[in-house]
Amino acid sequence: MKKIKTENQKAAKKFFRDSFTNNKLDVRKVRKHIQAAKNIYKSSTLGIIKSYLALIKRHLQNNTVVIETAEKLDQKKVATIQTHFAKKLDKKLEARIVQNPNIFAGLRITLGDNQWDYSAKGKLNQIREFLHGKYSS
Amino acid sequence: MDILKDFGVEPILLIAQVVNFVILLILLKRFLYKPILKVLEERKKKIETSVKQSEEIQKRFEETAQKQAEILDKAKVESEQIIEGAKNEAKILADQIQLDAANAANETIKRTQQSFEIEKQKMIIEAKREIVDIVTAATEKVVQKNLTKQDKERLIKQALTEIKE
Numbered sequence: 001m002k003k004i005k006t007e008n009q010k011a012a013k014k015f016f017r018d019s020f021t022n023n024k025l026d027v028r029k030v031r032k033h034i035q036a037a038k039n040i041y042k043s044s045t046l047g048i049i050k051s052y053l054a055l056i057k058r059h060l061q062n063n064t065v066v067i068e069t070a071e072k073l074d075q076k077k078v079a080t081i082q083t084h085f086a087k088k089l090d091k092k093l094e095a096r097i098v099q100n101p102n103i104f105a106g107l108r109i110t111l112g113d114n115q116w117d118y119s120a121k122g123k124l125n126q127i128r129e130f131l132h133g134k135y136s137s
Numbered sequence: 138m139d140i141l142k143d144f145g146v147e148p149i150l151l152i153a154q155v156v157n158f159v160i161l162l163i164l165l166k167r168f169l170y171k172p173i174l175k176v177l178e179e180r181k182k183k184i185e186t187s188v189k190q191s192e193e194i195q196k197r198f199e200e201t202a203q204k205q206a207e208i209l210d211k212a213k214v215e216s217e218q219i220i221e222g223a224k225n226e227a228k229i230l231a232d233q234i235q236l237d238a239a240n241a242a243n244e245t246i247k248r249t250q251q252s253f254e255i256e257k258q259k260m261i262i263e264a265k266r267e268i269v270d271i272v273t274a275a276t277e278k279v280v281q282k283n284l285t286k287q288d289k290e291r292l293i294k295q296a297l298t299e300i301k302e
Binding site: 069070071073077080081084104105106107109116118119120121124127128131132135136 | 262265266269270272273276277280281284286288289292293295296297299300301
């Protein structure tokens, strides 16, 4: 069972390595690899595709800066944020805008496992956590 | 001599009778008195021995009785001492048990008080947390309601400044 899992992961990693064109994720290649997984590895298709998609998801998360705003954000500001984080992490980043009225105002930026919260909701949460900390001892 | 004859006493017969009496006396002494005296002497000795023995027994009995009395007295004294000791030990034990019980009760009361205090503190903290949650929830609603477009613009600008820093 463990051996099969390892082999699936190996195949998924191979597909993942071959999914780039000029260091950019190529959607055509991804589709082609999924089809190949269906045709070649019939018995382990599901396992391979799951591992492959997990790798792609991880890659996208690490290379896409998600900007949450309460209101629409103009492209200039998006570019400023994108450039800042790309410069900071020394790699090319994609930007994705998510409109989220629950943050009230300001910005919340997510990149991979990291999050920077500059929203009004975030500030209120900080105040609440501070007060909880103060009154819990 | 004539007088003796006048009274009808024949000197020769008298002498013969005397001799006979002496012989009889010797014979009696030899064959009857001596054995009887010997037997009497033996019985006397036996009686004396018995008396001595009885005296000895009496003496021993008295000594034994005295020793028994002494032992009894000693045993009485010892038993009184043992009883007294046992009473003292029982008193000490009772005092100790009473003290232990009092300590245990105090400890239980103390622990219960501490437990109550901890529970009280927990409830106070929980109440404070709930108040904080209510206040922040209310603040969120107020903020959400009163934020103008200008405020939102200003907050985005401020966020961009913070990002650049």
